[in-house]
Amino acid sequence: MTHLQELEAESIYVLREVAAQFERPAILFSGGKDSIVVTHLAHKAFYPARIPFPLVHIDTGHNFTETIDYRDALVEKLGARMIVGSVQDSIDTGRVREETGFNASRNRLQTTTLLDTIEKHRFDAAIGGARRDEEKARAKERFFSHRDEFGQWDPRNQRPELWDVYNGHKQPGEHFRVFPISNWTEMDVWQYILNERIEMPSIYFTHSRRVFFRDGQWLAAEPCMKLKPDETVEIREVRCRTIGDISCTGLTLSRAQSPEEIIEEIAASRVTERGSRTDDRRSETAMEERKIAGYF
Numbered sequence: 658m659t660h661l662q663e664l665e666a667e668s669i670y671v672l673r674e675v676a677a678q679f680e681r682p683a684i685l686f687s688g689g690k691d692s693i694v695v696t697h698l699a700h701k702a703f704y705p706a707r708i709p710f711p712l713v714h715i716d717t718g719h720n721f722t723e724t725i726d727y728r729d730a731l732v733e734k735l736g737a738r739m740i741v742g743s744v745q746d747s748i749d750t751g752r753v754r755e756e757t758g759f760n761a762s763r764n765r766l767q768t769t770t771l772l773d774t775i776e777k778h779r780f781d782a783a784i785g786g787a788r789r790d791e792e793k794a795r796a797k798e799r800f801f802s803h804r805d806e807f808g809q810w811d812p813r814n815q816r817p818e819l820w821d822v823y824n825g826h827k828q829p830g831e832h833f834r835v836f837p838i839s840n841w842t843e844m845d846v847w848q849y850i851l852n853e854r855i856e857m858p859s860i861y862f863t864h865s866r867r868v869f870f871r872d873g874q875w876l877a878a879e880p881c882m883k884l885k886p887d888e889t890v891e892i893r894e895v896r897c898r899t900i901g902d903i904s905c906t907g908l909t910l911s912r913a914q915s916p917e918e919i920i921e922e923i924a925a926s927r928v929t930e931r932g933s934r935t936d937d938r939r940s941e942t943a944m945e946e947r948k949i950a951g952y953f
Contacts, residue, residue: 661849668695668837669702670821671800675782675835676709678825682782682835683740685771686712688724688858689900691786693731694846695837697855699784700735710784711738715771717763717902718745719881724900727858742774759883762904772808775832782825782833790842791930800839806830843930844923851916861919863896863911874907899930 658666675682684699686692699708714728732739744766747753752773753766775783789796797812801823804810816824825833838846850857867878869888876882878890881903895908896919913919 661845661852664838664841664845665698665701665849667821667840668698671823671835671837672699672702672784674823674825675784676703678823679782679833681778681780682710682784683713683778683780684708684710685783685785686714686728686739687786687900688714688720688728689786690846690850690857690861691788691838693786693855693857694841694849695784695786696731696735696737697853698837708735708737711740711778713740713742713774713778713780713783715742715767715774716744717767718743719763719879719903721858721860721877721897721900721903721906723858723860740774740778742770744770746770747773759885761883762902764902764905767902775808780832781827782835784835784837786838787836788841788843788846789839798834798836798839800836801825802834802836803827804832804834808832810834844920847916847920847923851920857916858900860897860900862914863894865892866895866908867891868893868895868908875910877903877906877908879903 684692684696686696696708696712699710703709712732716725728739731737744753744763747766747770748755753769755766756762771783774780787795787798789798794812797815799815799818801816801818802810803816806828818824827833841849849855867890868875869878869882869884869890870876871885871888875893875895878884884890893908893910894912896911896913897906898909900906911922913922
């Protein structure tokens with residue numbers, strides 16, 4: 658077996674374990690490459706039946722149009738069930754307060770909407786596309802990552818996972834986050850996308866876009882972004898390396914227009930994938946703080 662076949666087999670095994678151990682699992686679908694690969698793996702794991710889990714998208718209201726269009730087309734193609742949790746609804750009902758100012762973002766607000774959606778639909782397992790190579794906090798995660806009744810994560814109190822034995826036992830009100838592609842790297846993901854010929858959102862490939870430069874990072878000049886007086890909008894050839902809320906998704910100057918060219922670009926890059934996410938720059942422990950509070 659090639660290393661990609663081994664990774665695929667491991668991930669499919671994890672997904673089938675989720676189906677066996679949990680009553681109401683769901684796939685957290687962001688429209689990013691990792692959640693797309695997880696959804697593709699779930700399709701393969703249970704084919705010719707449909708994916709037995711609904712897809713859950715936490716919509717910040719500030720998503721790239723390309724991401725939403727891709728999400729809707731994929732759901733129709735797979736015949737999957739889609740559940741959308743709205744950050745705007747959380748703001749309107751007073752569950753969260755919207756940030757203001759030039760660096761305002763709805764990224765942190767997703768946590769409350771996610772936990773409310775999990776509680777509303779009584780999901781006992783939320784399957785995500787996080788990988789251990791992305792960030793030091795995610796490197797601490799297990800495949801089956803326990804969350805308490807408040808949706809919180811305790812990195813110091815995690816269950817051992819020996820010999821591919823996963824412990825999904827929980828108390829009422831608790832749930833698990835499950836990460837089938839934990840052992841994959843960014844390079845693995847793109848090589849798998851190439852090998853499997855998985856269609857991807859156009860935003861991952863080089864395109865002309867209105868952008869502006871802030872704190873060493875190109876950002877999309879979209880209506881939800883508030884420009885400072887000294888910032889100007891330019892047209893640049895860019896692509897997304899990782900996709901999130903518009904406010905925190907940095908854009909990469911690039912000429913890559915195919916998976917092959919992206920693989921070449923990644924191989925030569927000395928900047929990490931999460932290096933283009935402004936939400937991780939808020940503090941040294943930004944990701945871990947969000948995860949402990951219940952973030953993806």
